[in-house]
Amino acid sequence: MELTVGPNQFFWDAASWRDFYARLADEAPVGRVVLGELVCSKRLPFYQAEIPGAVERLQAAGKAVAMTSLALVTLKRERGLTAELAATGLEVEVNDLTALAHLPEGAAFSVGPLVNVYNEGTLGWLASRGARRICLPPELPPGPLGVLAGASPMPVEVWGWGRLPLAISARCYHARLHERAKDSCQFVCDRDPDGRAVDTLDGQKFLAVNGVQTLSAACASAAHALPGLRAAGVAALRLSPQAEGFVEVCRLFRDLADGRIDAAELDARARPLAPGGAFCDGFLTGAAGVAWSGA
Secondary structure (H helix, E strand, O other), X not given: OEXXXXXXXXXXXXXXXXXXXXXHHHHOOOOEEEEOOOOOHHHHHHOHHHHHHHHHHXXXXXXXXXXXXXOOOOOHHHHHHHHHHHHHOOEEEEOOHHHHHHOOOOOOEXXXXXXXXXXXXXXXXXXXXXXXXXXXXXXXXXXHHHHHHHHOOOOEEEEEEEEEEEEEOOOOHHHHHOOXXXXXXXXXXXXXXXXXXXXXXXXXXXXXXXXXXXXXXXXXXXXXXXXXXXXXXXXXXXXXXXXXXXXXXXXXXXXXXXXXXXXXXXXXXXXXXXXXXXXXXHHHHOOXXXXXXXX
């Protein structure tokens, strides 16, 4: 089972961003890393100059590197940024289908989990358009997931770790929370490097917000679903970056995939590192998404 590190969903300063990917290159037992800005194009200039160095270091460490598109392209400037991805010479991970308009006909690309791929027809069309790899949407239940993994002409990834990406909005929740307009947000999302928890009025953990993005409150973990995912033909797990303890998370999933530890041991050792302090895997078991089979 391969391990892929998905794009960072959060806003970190340039030094933290650089140090994270340096450690990933030198210490994390993963085969593939997706870089770039997924959530908000306003964040990109703060660390954009660090990307070439990160690409070079990751590739020197033997890791495959791809660049993500934005999840929601709404501005002319964002269309320009998307068009520039093809010029990097790196594989582009499409997380908004508008990115396909900027890729040369026949160019290979991968498909991220924010593209709605729910049936074999969509999967086949993406393959015919040049897709060479896909991370399926994390909300797929086990039946359809197994069908798509079995029918896919390309390697299939499944969300393995991290707060689940549930929605992208044109509105910025962080700006609104701090009574600021989206265009003058002053980048308050940097105060919550793993997202800001949202509780219900009676104190139940509900969601997390990250700028314009809505995430799960709990940290999704595919540890207990791994045997079934293997049997279905899933080739890789996707691990989503977090501010602290991520290299250890990567090591734990490598040990799990290689049979050196079991899911219960991963649970015990990874729980202190889990954003939100709780696990979920309900989408992978067919229960409500917030459910946890390892309870």
